[in-house]
Amino acid sequence: MLRTTLFAAAAALAANGAAAQTEITWWHAMGGQLGETVNELANRFNESQSDYRITPVYKGGYEDTLTATIAAFRAGEQPNIVQVFDAGAATIIGAEGAVIPVADLITEAGVDFNAEDYIPGVRFFYADSAGKMVGMPFNSSAPIMYYNTAALEEAGVEAPKTWEEFEAIAPALKEAGYVPLAQSHTPWIFTENFHSRHNIPFATNNNGFDGAQGTQILVNNDAIKTHFTKLKEWLDAGYYGYYGAGWGDNQAPFENGEVAIWLGSSGSFGGLKNSVDFDFSADVLPYWEAINPNPTASFIGGAALFAMSGKSDEENRAAAEFFKFLSSADVQAFWHKETGYVPITTAAYEQVKAEGYYDETPQAEVGITQLNLPTGDYSKGYRLGFYVQIRDVMNREYGRIFAGETDVETAFATIEEEGNRLLERFAQTSN
Amino acid sequence: MKKAQFSNPWLPYALLAPQMLIIAIFFLWPAAEAIRSSFYLEDPFFGNATFVGLQNYTDAFRASDYQRTAWFTALFVTLVSLLSLAIGLMLAVSADRVLRGQSSYKTLLMWVYAIAPPVAGLIGVMLFDQHIGPLVDFFALFGWEMRLGVNYWDTGIAIIIVSTWKQIPYNFIFFLSGLQSIPNSVKEAARIDCRSERRRFWTITFPLLAPTSFFLLILNITYAMFETFGTIDQMVKDQPGNSPVTLVYKVYRDGFRGNDLGGSAAQSVVLMVLVLILTIVQFRLIERRVHYN
Structure with missing residues (x-):
């Protein structure tokens, strides 16, 4: 006392x-x-x-x-x-x-x-x-690509710049005993930044920046559906590993050397540096040349x-x-x-x-390089309400695609429908 | 029967008042508030609410996963309650039979109860980890490649196992004390009349445990429905994705992570009504068959 x-x-x-x-x-x-x-x-x-x-x-x-x-x-x-x-x-x-x-x-x-x-x-x-x-x-x-240098050398391949290139080298990586690809945040990396990188509109009203009223999500488009169809094919062929919606579960197999290429955050660099005992390098996020030959910056x-x-x-x-x-x-x-x-x-x-x-x-420069790439009308991100729930819907539907419980077409229709309902609800709270 | 008398007519009310106050402040008021906000859409920062009628309810029911979540919740509650009651009873009967070192057995069996649900979840996460979980390695011996967070049912089973494990000691404690309160004379009389131990258990011991079982049944359902969301949150690592969750976890997720207060309130009102119905059914149908004396 x-x-x-x-x-x-x-x-x-x-x-x-x-x-x-x-x-x-x-x-x-x-x-x-x-x-x-x-x-x-x-x-x-x-x-x-x-x-x-x-x-x-x-x-x-x-x-x-x-x-x-x-x-x-x-x-x-x-x-x-x-x-x-x-x-x-x-x-x-x-x-x-x-x-x-x-x-x-x-x-x-x-x-x-x-x-x-x-x-x-x-x-x-x-x-x-x-x-x-x-x-x-x-x-x-920024979401960037990290890769295990030794793994790529072993397979005799170069780090891919595009998804087309990835598709070409994936069999060699698999042959060398690696899971070629994993990533840690499907909504952020494979959805939001997929749209930024390919300069595809993500939502109406200037990606939502012009206000919440009447904003609708445009996620149900052919480009992203092609991407997810490919991802599912890669998953089935053993070229892509999906370890759930959690960040760490997808990073761990890269850290212990099972996965050759991992897409994560430029902010993961500090941690990776301390946690892995192999040489790794990094590069900007790959893109589909067939979708946009002039890729833009990520947001x-x-x-x-x-x-x-x-x-x-x-x-x-x-x-x-x-x-x-x-x-x-x-x-x-x-x-x-x-x-x-x-x-x-x-x-x-x-x-x-x-x-x-x-x-x-x-490796530390990759994030900035990627952000300093040419920008487009739709590359600077989005502003959407109740977005935490929309991401939940995405994570759920993506999990179902990868588990084979649903197909790409149905999943994106669901994301669009439920996303729009959430956006409508959000617009009602802010008038 | 002798009628109890208070010298001052106000005394009983005064004695009741603290309890009533607690019920009013912590149960009635929040419940009323939940019902009210379930009819509004509210901006989180300023609380400017717009009346939307039943929209929060229709939106909740229209979400494609609501039904799936409801079914999983029903299955989850049934399995967790029954399994933890059954195992708790089995352990209590076994511990009751042990003559030497009974107290150390009891202590060991009760230990788990001291674990908080999120900690239980964390232990579950480690046991079922995709990459290094010992239980995953164990199941792999039988050719079951368990993937927590990827496969819907693998995750569901892991959540059910951890939630059950956490509740067993609670049931154990109550069943054990129930067993020990059965008079020796009754047990001895039964032993003279019937040689089969199994039969003695089902005809004498179990009916005498009925009040305890009934009480535990209600508490276990409440536990499985409401108290497990900490465990679930840990097991799905805050990212439910395609993993099965319960209705309460959804209420938490939409309200506390997503700041959709109206939607979350509507879902909790639905739960409130469900529990109300369940409780009425329990007391009307089951309690009649329970003999307290």
Whole structure:
């Protein structure tokens, strides 16, 4: 008891000593090693100045963090900054007044802000339809192709650039005793980014960016149905391994050397580097030459930071200062190298490049290269409501295709029908 | 019969009040709130609700997997309740017979009960892991290539096994205490009248255990229906995909992961009605045959 009192008194004294400091909180979804890096970022910010103090709090996975934020917001207890993932973007950006657009927050605080500093692919995904940045891109990633160098050498093949090439080399890889291909997120890699990479519209209303009213999903198209018909053929022929909807289950067989080529996130690089004992390399996501001979960039995945409304000017200023700190080239370079997530500003990218980092680890550059590919009208992503459920529907139907419980045609008709019903429901919540 | 008397007429109400308050705050109010929000579509951040009538219900029923989920739930609840009751009873009867070291057997058998459902799920994930799970290796010996998270029924069976395993100790404890409360005189009399142990069990012991069994049946159904979603969430690794889930897990998923409050509320009202019907049936039909004295 005495100890607690003393401790409390000491804490009170410490707090008094730093009375001038503005305290802000930051809810994030980065567990494990990524969480450590997040804490390191916060420490660096706190040490870099004495006016503000940020406290990062880990709130579980992406969905948990968003749900916790909503509950807190309704109770008036929201944090200053919250990390929201790509599939939740429509929910938080659609709730007008719940967040202060980053562009406004920073300008109002009198901090310099220039949207042009950010890499194009990064800039658009969390912006409103007028192009104003609403969220501050934080952990931005692209789905890329990793491959086991020794496995490809053993089979005497080169890493494929296109799916046509993959189809040609798959038998040799299988012959060499490998499962040629696996991937970790069917909706993200083989659906959303499939549309981006081939510049195919994913939804009406400019892929949903122009508003929720009347938006319909366009996923039931021939291009993607061809892709999934092929995937099923490959699965049956032993050229493709499907290990369920979980991320780790599909990454594990690559890590233990069963799978030769694995499609994952550019943000997986930091972890892979430590977990595998073989040489691996990376390249951009393959595409179908027959569908689009001029493939476009993939859109940005991962998550962004949002400044919640209802906070004092002082605290908003602190958040703005933190965003500025986060966008600085040094911090971005550190974050990029530590985690494999792409740097969000051109300056940071140039700096890392100048240091010669990509000469040593060319795999780390793949994500940025892919995001810097030419963009098309439909390559910059999507903004769809109740998208977490739509992804659930996709995962379910894809699982059924691969298990042979349904055919490609029926599965995509179901995804379209249920997806549109969910979009309609979402539009009803936001009018 | 002697009529109980309170000196102050308000005293019984005052004594009842705390319990009533708890029921009102934690059961009636949320239930009423669920019914109300099941008729609205609500934006999650501001709670601006639009009245949509029965749309949340029709949308839920029209989803292609609702029926499949409902069937799996029925199967899941039946299997988990019956299996865990049967195994719990079997273990209790065996432990009751043991004379030496009974308490260590009991402790060992009860141990599992201390495990929280998500932890049980986590253990299940490890046992049934596609790549390194020992149980998967074991089943492979019989030519069954089990794939958790890929094959619908493989996942279903794994979830049923883990959920049953977790509930056995609970049933064991109650059955054991039920068995030990049967008077020795009754047992001895039965032993004189009937040599067959099996027959003695079904004609004497089991009917005397009926009140315990009835109580456990209700609790097991509630467990399988509502408390297993932590286990399921762990076993499907937060990505149900094509894996079988229960109706409650769907309520959780749509409401807490998808922020579709109206849709989730409608589904939970459907469950509420189902449980209400089930409870009435149980008390009307089964309880009549249970003798408490």
